[in-house]
Every structure is written in C-alpha cells, then in structure tokens.
Amino acid sequence: MDSIVVQGGGELNGQIQISGAKNTCLKLMSAALLTDEPLTLTNVPRLSDIKTLGTLLESLGCEVAMLNDGQVMALSGREITNRKADYEIVRKLRASFNVLGPLLARENEAIVSLPGGCAIGARAVDLHIKALETLGATIELDGGYVHAKAPNGLTGAVIEFPFVSVGATENAVTAATLAKGTTVIKNAAREPDTVDLIKCLVAMGAKIEGAGTSTLTIEGVDHLHGATHEVIADRIELGTFMVAPAICGGSVELLGGRLDLIGAFVERLDAAGINVTETDGGLLVARRGDVVKAADVTTAPFPGYPTDLQAQFMAMMCTAEGTSTLEETIFENRFMHAPELIRMGAKIDVDGNTAKVTGVEQLNGARVMATDLRASASLILAGLRAKGETVVSRVYHLDRGYEKIEEKLRGVGANIERISE
Ligand code: UD1
Secondary structure, X not given: OEEEEEEOOOOEEEEEEOOEXXXXXXXXXXXXXXXXXXXXXXXOOOOHHHHHHHHHHHHOOOEEEEEHHHOEEEEEOOOOOOOEEOHHHHOOOHHHHHHHHHHHHHHOEEEEEOOOOOOOOOOOOHHHHHHHHHOOOEEEEEOOEEEEEOOOOOEOOEEEOOOOOHHHHHHXXXXXXXXEOEEEEEOOOOOHHHHHHHHHXXXXXOEEEOOOOOEEEEEOOOOOOOEEEEOOEOHHHHHHHXXXXXXXXXXXXXXXXXXXXXXXXXXXXHHOOEEEEEOOOEEEEEEOOOOOXXXXXXXXXXXXXXXXXXXHHHHHHOOOEOEEEEEOOOOOOOOOHHHHHHHOOOEEEEEOOEEEEEOOOOOEOOEEEOOOHHHHHHHHHHHHHOEOXXXXXXXXXXXXXXXXXXXXXXXXXXXXXXXXX
16 A cells, blocks of 8 residues: 655745646536536646546446546546445445436436545435425335436426535436526535536526525526536635645645635635735745744635635644634544654644644654545645654545645655655
C-alpha cells in the first residue's frame, strides 16, 4: 500500500493549477443517463472516484471513453441495458447513489444499492427517497437495495426539504427534468456543484429556473439531448492548497481559483491573518504577518463554510496563535483527523461536534493514518509545517479526491513523495 512521506519546514512559492471539481463531475456523469445522445465533459479530474463511477455507468450500459489524457470524458447512454446499480460499486462511492434520479426518470425503474463512501457519519438517503416519492415513484427497500418504480413516468410536484441536502437536491432536479409538468424544489442546495449540474442540464435541454437560489423550478420536458460541458474548478482542492502557504509561509497562486466559489472560507482565512487577492489567472495567497491567528469556524451549507474544508482549517489552527473553536454541523463523526493531529503534538479537545484547538509552537512529524479523504489532506498540510518526517498511510483516500497532489505541492517547493510500503 502507498504512503506519502512529507519532510516539514520551508516556505512554499509558485503556482498550482486547480483541477475540475470531483463532486461536481460525479453528478455530471450521472446526468448522461438522462439522454440517448452523447454528453461530453471537459476539465475532468483524473481520480479514482471518477473511474469508479465510470465503471458503474458502464455496468448500466453507458459507453464511457476517456480522451485527451483523461481530461475529456465522452459518455453515451444510447441504450440502458441494466437498471440495477450494484452494491459492489455503489458501496465504494456515495455519490453513485445519484444514478437513481436519472435512471428512474429515463427508464421508469431503478434498483440502486444503499451507498457507502467516506466514514464520516450516518449519511442517510431518506431525503432522496422522499423527494422521488413526491414525484410519484413507488419505493421499496429490500436486501440493501432501493427499488424505485414509476410505470407511468414521474409527475412534477412541490418538494420541500426540511434541511439542505446537496445529494438529494441533485437527485430530485435530475429526476424532475423528465417528469410531466412542473416541479418546485424548496430549500434546495445552492452549492456551486449543484449550480454547475443545472447549467449542464439546461445545456441538455432541461428547463430549470433558480439555480443558485433556495427555490428551483423545473418544467419537465419529453427528451434531453447531448451537450458538451466544462467541469467547474474544484473549490475544495482550491481551499486545501490555499492552506498550504498560509501554514508554511511564502506565496502561492492558485490558477483557476475563483472567489465566488469559496467566499466563506476566504473570509475565515482573512480572520486568521491570510491575504487572498485576485489575479488574472486565479487567486494569490500569502500570510499578512509571521503568524497565523486563531479563528473560529462553523460549517454550513453553501454559501456557508464548507464541511469539506474543516479538517484542513484545523491543521492550520494547530500552530496558530491562540485558541480556536471549530464546529461541525453537517456530519457527525467528522473529527477523525484530530487524534492523528494530536499524535503530531497538536492540542485539540473534541466534545461532540465541537473541537477546541490551542495553537502550539511546533508540530512534530509522526506516522499517521488517513481516515477519510479530507482528513488525509489535513495530515499532509500538518506534515508540511511539522518538524521532521511525517508518513501518511492509507493514501487511497487521498487518491479518491486530489489529482497529483504530491506533484502539485512539489511544484511549489514542498518536500513530499509517495512510497510503496
Ligand atoms: C455533502 C456536503 C457537500 C460536500 C459532500 C462531499 C453539505 C450540505 N453537503 O454533500 O457540500 O461536497 O458532502 O463531502 O455541506 N442527510 C439526511 N438524509 C438524506 C440526505 C442527507 O439526513 O437523505 C443529511 C446528511 O447526513 C448530512 C446533511 O443531510 O447531515 C447534508 O448531507 P448532503 O448534503 O446530502 O450530503 P452530500 O450530498 O454527501
């Protein structure tokens, strides 16, 4: 199994190109099931999660071709040959549960395994199921599978979510594109990922109003057609690399970075004493002074502070001046990086969904274990700041979501390599 070895210390300077967004790309790929015409995606990140979903789509009869060194993906769902998304694939990737909406809308039937994914809490799918039932589907749970049927097709309706769910909003929107009549989704997700998916669906002929607001109105159409769509920049990768110069010193330009993707995070960086400025090519990040200051974070749905950047901020707070409070409101059990950071000398007290981090002068390199995707990134960031060598094992988590992370960090001066142990 591979591990990542980081020798800490030293400033980081230079440029990092931000890849296409993993979470967005996965939902865009599932949208290919809505049409018998080709959907071409560009700016595709080359990641294991993307491959996993590609395998699932192929198992349903979709053709998936990778072009241009994997950065372009040509999907063709000309004929759906199988309506069952198997446990063996879905368990590896929670986002694959989002084949349910498109498959059901197109085929009037879908059988999808209940999902797995990162071990960061219960991560229910009840909102997905209720939304599709509201559109007229009959749903049964049997043997770990969701059996969804709508023999006469789906019918537009009003769906009101009790709280924001990105995945459920996206399953509902995709399903509603082919439903009869009008669907209104209230308390919809406003995440850039959802907005990008809607942009692609509109390019495919869907009629959707309200992207980026809490209310979406979808006028069902009979058919969707093919399209070519460029995947937006990955705001989580962007935020992760913004922490690197903040924690180590130096200045790094994130090419392709956009403030509108990451406003709440940038505001917290500012509170911690980090400057972020727009450049022609993206965003430039550098510390204002010698030290990072303690700053508090509460995760929330967009436009709030992203849960996927909580672990990285914690890594930065470990050597900040003062005590910070990090509150996780999206997922329970999302502080699994804390015990690993403590092994590196951090002072962190976790109490339920709140972590108090008191900055220490120095972290020390250690052997640590990645427990989920974003936790892995936080350990690498801490390793860059620590004295000596940090070895992060179980990096397959990292490979799910960060394209060429060692190469990108080496490009700005980090001492980081991958080894096989
Ligand atoms: C979540 C994040 C998203 C992130 C993604 C990948 C939020 C709101 N969502 O999206 O930004 O990119 O993880 O890490 O920040 N829930 C239910 N029932 C459901 C669906 C969700 O109870 O049917 C709960 C979840 O357990 C969670 C909350 O709703 O507590 C939000 O989950 P949701 O947005 O659906 O999760 P993802 O789509 O995975």
